[in-house]
Structures are given as C-alpha cells and as structure tokens.
Amino acid sequence: MKLTQLRGLIAVAESGSITAAAEAIGVTQSGLSQALAALEESLGVKLLVRKANGIELTAFGERVLEHARAAFTHVEAIRREAALAAGEQFGALRIAAFPSVFATFLPPLLRRFRTLHPDIDVIALETDDREVEIWLDEGSVDLGVVLNPPPERNTITIGRDAWVCVLPSSHRLARRGSSVSLAELTAEPFVLATGGCHIHARTLAEHAGLSLTNIRMEVRDWTSAIALVREGVGVGLAPESTLPEKRKGLRVARLDPPLYRKFGLAAAPGRTPSRAARLFMDLLQAKT
Numbered sequence: 001m002k003l004t005q006l007r008g009l010i011a012v013a014e015s016g017s018i019t020a021a022a023e024a025i026g027v028t029q030s031g032l033s034q035a036l037a038a039l040e041e042s043l044g045v046k047l048l049v050r051k052a053n054g055i056e057l058t059a060f061g062e063r064v065l066e067h068a069r070a071a072f073t074h075v076e077a078i079r080r081e082a083a084l085a086a087g088e089q090f091g092a093l094r095i096a097a098f099p100s101v102f103a104t105f106l107p108p109l110l111r112r113f114r115t116l117h118p119d120i121d122v123i124a125l126e127t128d129d130r131e132v133e134i135w136l137d138e139g140s141v142d143l144g145v146v147l148n149p150p151p152e153r154n155t156i157t158i159g160r161d162a163w164v165c166v167l168p169s170s171h172r173l174a175r176r177g178s179s180v181s182l183a184e185l186t187a188e189p190f191v192l193a194t195g196g197c198h199i200h201a202r203t204l205a206e207h208a209g210l211s212l213t214n215i216r217m218e219v220r221d222w223t224s225a226i227a228l229v230r231e232g233v234g235v236g237l238a239p240e241s242t243l244p245e246k247r248k249g250l251r252v253a254r255l256d257p258p259l260y261r262k263f264g265l266a267a268a269p270g271r272t273p274s275r276a277a278r279l280f281m282d283l284l285q286a287k288t
Contacts, residue, residue: 005038047060047061113280193222222242265284
C-alpha cells in the first residue's frame with residue numbers, strides 16, 4: 001500500500017466521484033483509477049462500487065477508510081513535529097478574495113489544499129478587491145487574490161475571465177448577432193452589478209470614453225443583476241464565470257472587441273510568507 005493510494009481513497013469518499021477526487025488531489029482521472037485498482041488488487045477485496053449517482057465505498061472500504069484517515073493523521077503529526085523541530089509553525093492560512101472569485105476559482109484550490117494539508121486551518125475572508133489590497137498591506141492576511149495585477153507585480157496567476165454582454169432574449173441586440181460593442185451596450189437601459197470590485201461596467205465604460213446614462217438598477221451581486229436582466233429591466237455586462245447554467249430568457253453575446261479581467265495571488269508585502277502560505281503558493285504554481 002502507498003500513501004498516495006490511501007489519499008485517493010479518502011478523496012473519493014469525500015467527493016463521491018473519481019473526477020472530483022482527482023481534481024482535489026491534483027492527479028489525472030486515469031491515474032487515480034489505476035491507483036485505486038492497484039490498492040484493491042493488493043488487498044484482494046473490493047473497496048468501491050460504481051453507481052448511477054457516483055461512487056460509494058463497500059462495507060470493507062468504509063473500514064479501510066477509517067484506517068486511511070488515521071494513517072494520514074499520524075503522517076501529518078510527524079510533519080508537524082518535524083516543522084516544530086525545525087522552528088517552523090503550520091498554523092493557519094488567512095486568504096482574502098472578492099465574492100466572484102470565492103464563487104468560481106478558489107473553491108477547487110481550497111478543497112485540494114485541505115485534502116493535502118488537513119492540519120492547516122484555512123481562514124477564507126470575503127471582501128471587496130480594494131480591501132484585499134489594504135489587508136495585504138497591513139499584514140492582516142497571508143495571501144490575497146488581486147484584480148488585474150500589473151506584469152511587474154509578483155503574483156501567481158489564477159486565471160482570467162472574459163466580460164460578456166447579458167441581454168433579455170427578446171432584446172433587439174440579442175436577435176441581431178453573436179457580438180455587441182461596448183458603445184452599443186452602454187447606450188441601452190442598464191442593470192449595473194459591481195460584484196464587490198472597483199472594476200465593473202461603469203469603470204470599463206469610462207476607460208473607453210463612454211458612460212452609462214440610463215442605469216435602471218444597481219446591485220452588488222451578479223446573480224441578482226442577471227435575474228433582473230432576465231426580467232427585462234435592462235441589459236448588463238458580467239464576467240463569463242458568473243453566468244448561470246440555465247439561461248432561459250437570456251442571451252449572452254461576446255463583447256467586441258473583447259475585454260478580460262485577470263486574477264493573481266499575492267503575498268503580504270514586506271514579510272516572509274508563512275509555511276502555510278508557501279505550501280498554498282507551491283500548490284498553485286504546480287497547477288499552473
């Protein structure tokens with residue numbers, strides 16, 4: 001038996017699927033399947049049963065799971081003792097980000113980190129993007145997700161998100177084609193959402209020398225804004241990652257020319273990152 005096999009079994013038990021478990025621990029789906037098959041072969045007993053709604057552990061698999069978790073508890077205890085002997089502390093990881101990042105990009109990273117390092121307490125703090133910068137400068141958090149970091153800033157890229165036009169399905173721009181210019185969009189009755197960020201439709205329009213002259217509603221939450229667009233209150237501009245899966249009553253069009261927002265993970269300046277912060281940054285760099 002290998003620790004990687006036991007870690008895979010724990011991940012499958014927690015997620016209920018091979019795909020989600022592989023994502024959580026940072027391996028390929030085929031690699032995890034092979035590792036679990038090898039574990040079952042070495043034990044000579046079936047551990048998992050595939051069902052229509054996912055994967056479940058057999059009765060024997062549940063007993064093995066208890067031992068696997070105990071084994072990882074002891075392994076983490078050894079690592080903690082080693083860290084203490086080396087003068088380091090595992091402690092907690094304090095990470096700040098704005099709402100849309102917590103709703104999209106961060107959850108799989110945090111799940112994977114907690115699986116790999118269960119003894120590190122993760123404290124996730126949600127705020128707007130300006131306060132993330134303030135908390136980083138104050139040293140109130142170890143890490144923060146910052147919006148559109150300049151190339152010279154020392155950040156680790158998490159991803160990028162395209163801005164898209166969100167229209168009622170009956171709107172004339174929705175019927176016209178697959179792309180809309182920012183000038184055309186801002187001339188319409190508008191539903192403005194900020195998403196907890198200082199960069200949104202109003203600031204993007206101002207940067208392009210335009211203005212939103214007919215704002216019908218202004219909200220913080222993207223979900224609320226999209227619901228208002230669906231009801232025909234106005235049109236909107238939203239990050240693509242915030243769009244709902246079910247889009248009945250909506251039409252999504254590309255922005256022409258396209259605009260993007262980028263996310264970077266930054267450490268608190270002027271201080272040496274904690275062990276927990278370094279481990280999270282290492283995880284993200286390995287993924288990217």
